[in-house]
Amino acid sequence: SGADIATAEGLFARYEIIDVTPAIVESLRTRPLDSLLVTFGDNRPALEPVIGVGDYVAVQVWEAGAGGLFSGPLVSDRFSAGSKSALIPEQVVGPDGGITVPYAGRIKVVGRRTQDVQALIEAELAGKAIQPQVLVAVTKPVSQSVTVTGEAATGMRVPLSGRGDRLLDVIAQAGGVRTPVAETFVRLSRGNRTVTVPMTTVVANPRENIFVRPNDTLTLVRDPQTFLSVGALGNTTEVPFGADGLTLSQALARAAGLREAQADPAGVFLFRYEPAAVVRRLRPNSPLLASPQVPVVYRVNLRDPQGLFLSQSFRMRNRDLVYVSSSPFAELAKVLGVFSTVTAPVSAGASLYTVTR
Numbered sequence: 001s002g003a004d005i006a007t008a009e010g011l012f013a014r015y016e017i018i019d020v021t022p023a024i025v026e027s028l029r030t031r032p033l034d035s036l037l038v039t040f041g042d043n044r045p046a047l048e049p050v051i052g053v054g055d056y057v058a059v060q061v062w063e064a065g066a067g068g069l070f071s072g073p074l075v076s077d078r079f080s081a082g083s084k085s086a087l088i089p090e091q092v093v094g095p096d097g098g099i100t101v102p103y104a105g106r107i108k109v110v111g112r113r114t115q116d117v118q119a120l121i122e123a124e125l126a127g128k129a130i131q132p133q134v135l136v137a138v139t140k141p142v143s144q145s146v147t148v149t150g151e152a153a154t155g156m157r158v159p160l161s162g163r164g165d166r167l168l169d170v171i172a173q174a175g176g177v178r179t180p181v182a183e184t185f186v187r188l189s190r191g192n193r194t195v196t197v198p199m200t201t202v203v204a205n206p207r208e209n210i211f212v213r214p215n216d217t218l219t220l221v222r223d224p225q226t227f228l229s230v231g232a233l234g235n236t237t238e239v240p241f242g243a244d245g246l247t248l249s250q251a252l253a254r255a256a257g258l259r260e261a262q263a264d265p266a267g268v269f270l271f272r273y274e275p276a277a278v279v280r281r282l283r284p285n286s287p288l289l290a291s292p293q294v295p296v297v298y299r300v301n302l303r304d305p306q307g308l309f310l311s312q313s314f315r316m317r318n319r320d321l322v323y324v325s326s327s328p329f330a331e332l333a334k335v336l337g338v339f340s341t342v343t344a345p346v347s348a349g350a351s352l353y354t355v356t357r
Contacts, residue, residue, distance in 0.1 A: 016279055016286050020300045025313050027281055035208065036167070036188055039195045042210045044164045051109045051117065052143025052214070057099050057136060058090040059121065064131035069103055071130070090139050103128050114138060144214045148174035152184045152220035166209045167202060170218060179222040182242040187219040188212075196221070200242065227320040229255035241316065248300065249311040251322055267325025268307075270298040272317055 018024060051057065061070040062085040070086035091099050097110030104124035109117045114136040125132040138144075141159045149155045154175040158165075167186065171177065177184055177199065184199040190213060199220070202208045212218070229251070230236045239254050246254075248270065273293040279286055288294045300314070301307040 014288075014295065016274075016283055016288055016294055016296045018282060018296060018298050020298050020307070020310050020314060022306075022310065024282060024298075025310055028278070028315065029313070034195045034197050036186075036195055036197055036202070036210050037207050039193060040188070040190060040210055042207070044211050048113050049138075049141065049144045049160065049162055049214075050111050050113055051093060051138060053093050053095060053097060053110055054142040055093045055138050055144070056090045056140035056142070057093060057109065057117075058139050059088040059099070059101055060135045060137075061086050061088070061101075061121075061125070061129065062133040062135075063129050064133075068130035069125075069128060070132070093143075101125075109136075146170050146212050146214070147217045148220070149217065150187070150220035150222075152177050152179040152222045153218075154178070160212070160214060164211050166211055167218065168209050170212055171220070174218075177220060179220075183222050183224045185221045185223050187221055189217040189219070190215075223318070225318045227251055227316055227318075227322060229322045229324075246316040247312050248314040248316060248322070249308070251316050251320075252311070252324075255322065266301045266303045268300040268302055268311075269323045269325070270300070270314075270316075271321040271323065272296050272298065272319075 063069070063071040064084070065071065066084060068084075071084040088101060093099055093109055096106075096108075098106045098108045101107055101121055101124070104121050107117065107121055107124065112120075117136045118134045121134045121136070122132050125134075142157070145157045145159045146165075147155075147157055148170060153171065156174050158170045158173045160170075165173075167188070171186075181199045181203060185196050186199050186202055187194060187196040197208060224240055225242065225246075226238050226240050227246075228236065228238055237255060239251065241251070241254070248268075252268070272295075274282075274296045276289050276292055276294055279294040279296060280289055282296075286294065298314070300311055302311065
């Protein structure tokens with residue numbers, strides 16, 4: 001009827017329908033995956049950390065003789081020197097970048113090494129104290145630390161060592177990963193950039209285990225990877241897979257395979273929300289490119305030997321939906337109607353789209 005035709009046309013207009021070809025698979029394969037190394041590099045931080053705002057700093061001053069500004073009074077026994085040092089309680093480096101030292105005033109310490117601050121204080125006390133010698137210690141290096149948080153980790157600030165610390169070093173100091181590695185993602189935020197990669201990628205590829213920097217934030221997120229199988233694959237099922245990824249042929253096998261009596265191998269469909277940048281490469285003239293996430297239906301014909309090979313190269317993504325038709329794919333409108341009814345949770349999670357290997 002005319003109403004059915006209008007409904008079908010409306011469904012077709014809402015989706016970008018793409019037949020899977022070698023060119024499509026290759027285009028999706030060359031899609032850049034998130035990489036800590038590519039985004040942030042692996043530059044080793046300075047071996048000698050400097051003092052920053054928020055650090056806790058303690059200062060101790062020694063004098064060469066008793067009776068000075070920081071030493072106790074002379075005692076009757078000429079062989080006893082009395083107390084020749086004073087410990088100034090630890091203090092937080094203020095927003096102005098300084099700390100206060102008695103008789104030396106406000107000393108700017110931000111951006112300086114402890115030995116540089118020691119020499120500066122000694123110069124300020126020269127002529128006031130008796131040959132002063134100063135020791136400066138950062139008791140709580142807040143500015144030289146990394147924040148580790150997330151449901152998969154024990155939240156804490158991890159101070160960095162002078163030798164430089166890699167991502168896995170910091171995670172270990174924070175107590176390690178509390179969730180299965182195959183379900184865990186590492187999200188590194190540095191400045192205004194954030195990159196998320198599977199934990200398995202960092203573990204398997206040493207180059208991704210980059211040096212962290214002061215004020216980095218590491219968030220360990222548990223995000224089990226799943227796809228939804230519907231149609232002639234049997235009951236609607238959510239199937240888990242590892243963060244290292246899965247191919248379409250493996251996904252069909254995990255979903256109990258194609259049931260010969262019901263399934264039409266020529267009617268395998270995969271529903272996914274793709275970023276507009278990816279769809280622009282596949283369909284430059286798509287009318288749906290105005291949206292940041294475009295609903296795409298990939299169609300694979302497993303009756304064609306080429307389709308079988310392509311299914312072994314087509315990579316699944318988190319929250320994909322696989323539908324196997326029970327009749328020839330001429331009933332595409334029916335398929336899209338199924339998608340529109342079962343993909344509401346998928347569309348709600350589209351903004352959480354995560355790239356996996």
